[in-house]
Amino acid sequence: MSPIRLALVGLGKIARDQHLPAIAATDGIELVAVASRNASLDGVAHFATLADLLASGEPIDAVALCTPPQGRHDLAAQALKAGKHVLLEKPPGATVSELGPLVAAAQASGRTLFATWHSRFAPAVEPARAFLSEVPARAVTITWKEDVRVWHPGQRWIWEPGGLGVFDPAINALSILTAILPRAVFVTGAELSFPSNCSAPIAATVDLADAAGLAVRADLDFLQTGPQSWDIAIETDRGALLLAQGGAKLTLDGQVLSAQPEAEYRNIYKHFVELVETGRSDVDLAPLQLVADAFLLGRRIDVAPFHD
Ligand code: NAP
Numbered sequence: 001m002s003p004i005r006l007a008l009v010g011l012g013k014i015a016r017d018q019h020l021p022a023i024a025a026t027d028g029i030e031l032v033a034v035a036s037r038n039a040s041l042d043g044v045a046h047f048a049t050l051a052d053l054l055a056s057g058e059p060i061d062a063v064a065l066c067t068p069p070q071g072r073h074d075l076a077a078q079a080l081k082a083g084k085h086v087l088l089e090k091p092p093g094a095t096v097s098e099l100g101p102l103v104a105a106a107q108a109s110g111r112t113l114f115a116t117w118h119s120r121f122a123p124a125v126e127p128a129r130a131f132l133s134e135v136p137a138r139a140v141t142i143t144w145k146e147d148v149r150v151w152h153p154g155q156r157w158i159w160e161p162g163g164l165g166v167f168d169p170a171i172n173a174l175s176i177l178t179a180i181l182p183r184a185v186f187v188t189g190a191e192l193s194f195p196s197n198c199s200a201p202i203a204a205t206v207d208l209a210d211a212a213g214l215a216v217r218a219d220l221d222f223l224q225t226g227p228q229s230w231d232i233a234i235e236t237d238r239g240a241l242l243l244a245q246g247g248a249k250l251t252l253d254g255q256v257l258s259a260q261p262e263a264e265y266r267n268i269y270k271h272f273v274e275l276v277e278t279g280r281s282d283v284d285l286a287p288l289q290l291v292a293d294a295f296l297l298g299r300r301i302d303v304a305p306f307h308d
């Protein structure tokens with residue numbers, strides 16, 4: 001099979017940091033075009049917008065949408081209408097309901113729609129899922145605290161409606177949580193701290209539960225300086241399980257169970273190639289649904305304005 005000819009849309013931080021090297025390292029896919037208003041790559045066909053690219057007749061098979069979540073639906077709809085396979089960066093959209101028509105369009109056209117959750121491809125996530133399929137969890141504490149000024153410098157979209165604020169990173173924790181627990185979880189309460197000049201929260205606590213009464217507490221902060229925390233601590237009958245470093249390392253009572261080099265985006269593109277080759281889609285909206293529910297149920301607290 002000839003390689004999938006891919007166009008990357010939105011050549012920003014994640015496209016440069018992760019997508020470009022992962023595409024280059026993956027068999028079965030090659031970058032042939034970029035659509036980005038303010039950025040281009042030497043030696044790769046460039047268009048300002050996806051609409052310009054699709055109108056040009058440049059031969060592509062698939063697009064990877066690395067733009068902010070607001071507006072991603074329109075781009076995905078354009079691409080599917082033009083018969084292209086679509087890879088969505090996380091979160092897959094700005095709302096849950098906008099995904100339904102995309103899933104239907106992909107089905108109708110026989111194209112692949114892949115809503116990626118990069119943290120699910122972190123190396124210790126599968127070992128954690130396997131452990132928890134045998135040993136019941138008694139309580140779960142998520143601590144997801146990072147410095148927005150380091151990881152999202154100058155990104156205004158993250159503070160706009162649909163930008164998710166602190167849930168932009170925290171949805172990664174929820175994507176792991178929903179992958180490793182044996183039962184579905186639902187939101188039971190939340191407190192969301194909104195800077196007075198922003199439309200998205202800068203910190204939050206979220207309480208969740210499952211049908212068996214498992215309690216999950218998520219403590220989220222976007223103003224963490226010093227050491228960063230991307231940890232999920234799980235009390236079990238066999239001891240304290242800790243999925244640390246964003247899913248890279250798993251320990252039980254401090255003993256290392258799994259610590260492999262990370263290859264999240266390489267595994268994303270490997271999976272995308274497999275999906276396209278086998279004519280399948282992969283769209284799980286559970287993490288986005290939990291964020292939407294936290295916004296639905298959350299008590300809103302006004303806090304100091306945020307300036308980059
Ligand atoms: P970013 O640096 O702001 O890049 C996004 C790019 O999209 C921009 O450079 C811009 O390129 C294009 N764009 C199109 N419409 C835009 C608009 N209305 N506002 C701003 N940019 C627009 O953002 P990013 O950090 O790469 O994040 C993009 C997506 O990847 C987000 O959904 C994010 O959650 C996800 N992600 C980010 C990270 C991370 O560490 N940053 C990690 C994993 C996933 P042009 O101006 O050239 O069109």
